Every structure is written in C-alpha cells, then in structure tokens.
Amino acid sequence: METKPKYLYKNSKRLDGRNLDDYRKMKIKMDVVPNAQGSAEVIFGKTKVTAAVHGPRVMHPRRLALPDKALLRAKYDMFSFSVEDRKRPGPGRREIEISKVTAEAFRSVVFLEKFPRTVIDLFVSVTQADASTRITGINAASLALAAAGIPMRSLVVGVTFGKIYDEKGVGHVAIDVDKPEDQWGMADVAYARAPATGDVVLLQMDGDMTKEEFDKGKKMADKAIDVVYKAQIKALKDKFEVSK
Numbered sequence: 604m605e606t607k608p609k610y611l612y613k614n615s616k617r618l619d620g621r622n623l624d625d626y627r628k629m630k631i632k633m634d635v636v637p638n639a640q641g642s643a644e645v646i647f648g649k650t651k652v653t654a655a656v657h658g659p660r661v662m663h664p665r666r667l668a669l670p671d672k673a674l675l676r677a678k679y680d681m682f683s684f685s686v687e688d689r690k691r692p693g694p695g696r697r698e699i700e701i702s703k704v705t706a707e708a709f710r711s712v713v714f715l716e717k718f719p720r721t722v723i724d725l726f727v728s729v730t731q732a733d734a735s736t737r738i739t740g741i742n743a744a745s746l747a748l749a750a751a752g753i754p755m756r757s758l759v760v761g762v763t764f765g766k767i768y769d770e771k772g773v774g775h776v777a778i779d780v781d782k783p784e785d786q787w788g789m790a791d792v793a794y795a796r797a798p799a800t801g802d803v804v805l806l807q808m809d810g811d812m813t814k815e816e817f818d819k820g821k822k823m824a825d826k827a828i829d830v831v832y833k834a835q836i837k838a839l840k841d842k843f844e845v846s847k
C-alpha cells in the first residue's frame with residue numbers, strides 16, 4: 604500500500620475484515636524439504652515461511668566447535684519475489700538481525716548439551732511476505748526441529764500484536780499484524796514463548812504502546828498462542844503417526 608490509509612480499523616473491523624483478536628488463516632505443512640532432517644511450512648494469511656533443519660552434524664571447521672554443546676545457527680532469508688518491490692537478494696542488516704534473534708529464541712530450548720562439538724543449522728526462508736515473517740519463521744522452525752527429532756524442553760510458539768488507528772486516530776490493540784498494519788500502524792510487537800517452560804524467548808517492539816496496551820496485546824496474543832501450540836502438537840502427532 605503506497606499511501607497511508609485514513610484508518611486501519613473502522614466499524615469494529617480491520618481492513619481485511621478481521622476482529623482485533625483474530626489471527627489470519629493458519630496452515631501447517633510438514634516435511635516440505637525432503638533433504639532436511641526436519642522441515643515445515645507455516646502460513647499465516649499471505650505470509651508463507653519454510654524452515655529446514657540440518658544436523659546435528661560434526662562442525663567444520665573444527666575450531667568453531669563448542670566442546671560442551673552444539674552450536675545452533677540460524678539463517679533467515681527472504682526470496683526476492685516474496686515482497687511487492689523485488690527485494691535486493693542476499694542478507695542485509697534486517698536479515699542478519701532476524702537470523703540472530705531466531706537462533707537465540709531456540710538456544711535456551713534445545714538440549715544443546717546432548718550434542719557437543721556439532722552444529723545444528725536452521726534455514727528459514729520467506730517465500731511470501733505479508734508481515735510477521737520472523738514469528739511465522741519461529742513457528743516453522745519449532746516444528747522443523749521437533750520433526751528432526753532434536754530434543755527440546757518445549758516447542759516455541761509466537762504470535763505478533765500491534766496497535767492500529769481508527770478514523771479518529773485512536774489506537775486499538777490487534778494481533779497477527781499484516782503488512783499495512785505493520786507499515787502504517789502505531790506499534791508492532793514480535794512475541795514468542797516456550798509454553799512448556801513458560802519462558803518468553805523473543806520480544807521485540809517497534810513504535811510506542813502504553814503498559815496497559817502492551818499487557819492487553821500480550822494477553823490476546825497468549826490466547827492465540829494456545830491455539831497455535833495445539834496446532835503444532837497436532838501436526839507433529841499426525842506426522843509421527845503416519846510415518847510409524
């Protein structure tokens with residue numbers, strides 16, 4: 604969307620017809636990259652992200668290996684045609700930052716100490732972007748790691764939330780922000796949790812929110828996270844039951 608819209612929320616509906624606490628249509632597909640140890644695609648509306656896990660395997664060069672645990676690396680990338688204006692290929696500052704926070708989100712969750720001197724590589728590829736790609740990537744990566752049989756203390760589940768304005772300029776808290784809401788909205792938060800340990804593993808905010816707005820958004824996102832968590836568990840159960 605080129606020009607700033609007059610509102611992102613009107614008559615109790617967002618521009619795409621959603622309520623404030625609706626997330627977009629979600630889909631999970633397992634085993635989308637046959638060569639990987641584990642892989643999954645997660646779709647939220649028009650945002651589509653594939654994650655693939657390679658490893659644990661022996662680290663080369665050996666000097667980079669950690670003596671007491673595995674090194675978990677992540678590489679987040681966006682296909683050039685995943686956005687409206689063709690994205691310059693290759694990693695920029697944004698991709699480097701998202702790769703870093705993605706790896707960090709999983710380091711406290713994966714039992715890295717079980718695989719000393721190895722490397723676990725996580726590849727996150729955005730094939731279509733309509734905002735919230737880092738969180739969609741985290742959901743896909745959680746499934747890919749579990750599908751690879753890598754022991755984890757918890758799955759990792761995320762949902763974004765933000766603040767969008769109505770025709771009077773008043774802010775409203777909404778979950779799972781799309782591109783116009785991310786681009787023009789007053790704030791957006793990337794938020795991911797490890798439900799089994801209770802830890803927050805990723806939290807980043809752009810823009811401004813009051814503490815009350817933040818708490819409200821987090822509560823709404825937590826409700827959606829419960830649903831996405833159940834969907835992750837179901838996708839894994841279906842996969843392992845079928846492949847038994």
Ligand code: CDP
Pocket residue numbers: 686687688690697732733734735736737738782785793
């Ligand atoms: O994707 P996410 O919300 O995690 O991160 P962001 O940096 O806040 O990017 C928000 C959205 O902007 C992306 O999901 C894309 O839809 C869009 N974008 C784009 O159109 N061109 C880029 N070079 C980077 C992002």
